[in-house]
Amino acid sequence: MNLMTRLAAGLALTLAATGAHAANVLVVLSDENHLDLKDGKVLSTGFYLNELMQPVKLLLDAGHEVTFATPQGRAPTVDASSVTAAYFGNDAAQLTLHKDLLEKLALTSPTASPVVSLARVEQQGYARFDAVYIPGGHAPMQDLLKSPALGRLLADFHLRNKTTALVCHGPIALLSTLPDAGSFVAKLEAGATPATPKWIYSGYQMTVISNQEEEQAKPLLGGGEMKFYPQTALQRAGARFSSNATPWTGHVVLDRELITGQNPASALEVGQRLVERLK
Numbered sequence: 001m002n003l004m005t006r007l008a009a010g011l012a013l014t015l016a017a018t019g020a021h022a023a024n025v026l027v028v029l030s031d032e033n034h035l036d037l038k039d040g041k042v043l044s045t046g047f048y049l050n051e052l053m054q055p056v057k058l059l060l061d062a063g064h065e066v067t068f069a070t071p072q073g074r075a076p077t078v079d080a081s082s083v084t085a086a087y088f089g090n091d092a093a094q095l096t097l098h099k100d101l102l103e104k105l106a107l108t109s110p111t112a113s114p115v116v117s118l119a120r121v122e123q124q125g126y127a128r129f130d131a132v133y134i135p136g137g138h139a140p141m142q143d144l145l146k147s148p149a150l151g152r153l154l155a156d157f158h159l160r161n162k163t164t165a166l167v168c169h170g171p172i173a174l175l176s177t178l179p180d181a182g183s184f185v186a187k188l189e190a191g192a193t194p195a196t197p198k199w200i201y202s203g204y205q206m207t208v209i210s211n212q213e214e215e216q217a218k219p220l221l222g223g224g225e226m227k228f229y230p231q232t233a234l235q236r237a238g239a240r241f242s243s244n245a246t247p248w249t250g251h252v253v254l255d256r257e258l259i260t261g262q263n264p265a266s267a268l269e270v271g272q273r274l275v276e277r278l279k
Contacts, residue, residue, distance in 0.1 A: 023130035023278045024065045026121065027056060028150060028173070030139035031070040033077035037224035043138060046077030050087040050264055051135035051167050053098040055271030059133075060101075062275050067129070068107060071147045073117030075110050078102070079137045081220060087264050118149035126156045133274060135267070136168025136209070141230070144173040146185050151176035158200050158257065163277045167261035167270045171208040172230045174201050175237060184237070188228040194236060202238030205255045207262040213247050 029052070035043045059066050070076055088094035106112040121129075132153065134140065144150055155177050157164050166173060178184050178197050187194040196202075208230040209217075218225070235241050244251035244262055251262040252269045259277070261270035 021279055022063050022065065024067060024128055025059050025274070025278070026129040026132045026153075027052070027066055027068050028118070028132060028134045028144070028153075029068065029070050029076040029115070030137070030143050031072045031074040031076065032139045032142040035138040035142050036227070037221060038227055039224075041222075041224035043221055043224055044080070045138040046079040047135050047137040047139060048082040048087065048168065048264055048267075049078055049095075049098060049102065050082065051137065051170070051267040052078075053102055054268045055133055055135070055165070055167075055274060056105075057098060057101055058268075058271040058275050059278075062278070064275075064278060067121075068105075068113075068115045069118055069121050070115055071118050071143055071149055073115055073120065075108050075113035075115055077139070078108055079139075082137065082264070118147070118153060122149060122152065126153060129162070131163035131165065131274060131278060132157055133270075134166040134170040134173050136166075136170040136264070138169055140169050140173050141226070144170075145175045145233075146181040147173075147176050148181075151178070151181060155200060161257045163259065163274060164257050165259040165261075165270050165274045166208075167267050168209050168263050169230055171206055171260050172233060174206075174239075175233060177201070178237065185233075188233055188236070191228075196236065196238055199238045201258070203240060204258055205240040205242050205253055206234065206258055206260040207242045207244075207251055207253045207266075208234055208260065209263050210241075210243050210247070212243075213263060216247060 029047050035045050085092045085095040175181050177200050184194050211229045211231045214229045242253045250265040252266050253260050259273045
């Protein structure tokens with residue numbers, strides 16, 4: 001074997017070894033650009049920039065493939081209030097880096113977005129995905145929590161013990177696996193206390209943006225009020241809620257296939273934990 005042949009063979013082995021750990025991660029976002037509040041008020045929202053892009057950048061840097069989906073296949077919306085260096089450790093360079101990556105992916109483009117519908121994901125088969133990630137922002141509170149298509153996907157991942165990572169308001173999407181998620185959510189919105197249902201995540205320890213943090217973040221709602229808080233909803237469904245000791249500090253919980261992060265400050269660690277699981 002001559003030198004060039006040996007080098008080529010070595011390169012092929014290196015690429016094979018590198019590719020051996022490559023995974024396909026499904027990132028699910030909301031179609032919605034608003035959240036309906038009490039008394040007919042409406043909050044303009046979407047996904048939080050750092051909650052999406054910090055984990056996505058980690059996944060891409062690790063060589064993994066990322067597929068983006070929403071229930072209807074519409075381009076998602078970034079929450080304008082999240083496009084600030086404050087969510088990137090007050091590092092303007094990191095903000096620019098992640099904004100540029102979002103633009104490169106064309107994710108929010110009405111005409112060029114690579115987003116597919118959850119119906120298309122189901123048609124292609126869940127088996128092609130190794131993990132799922134759901135970021136926050138208030139938008140998941142509008143549709144993901146009662147999406148039948150998302151419920152089927154998450155139930156399949158749960159059955160197969162596939163890593164399921166969610167952050168901030170993202171964990172509310174776990175309610176979509178309830179036998180009648182729509183009715184459960186409707187009762188919460190009406191201020192009623194729904195009966196504890198049969199739930200595949202019952203007894204799981206998890207986190208989500210806390211009631212305390214929601215109260216402190218009320219000024220962001222522009223005088224409006226949410227119909228219910230995610231912490232309360234998940235607890236009533238049967239979750240064991242875990243919180244940080246100091247509001248707005250990072251907090252990540254691992255329980256079986258679930259990785260949950262409490263707030264924007266938790267997104268980077270959620271991404272790191274997700275990448276670790278895919279090794």
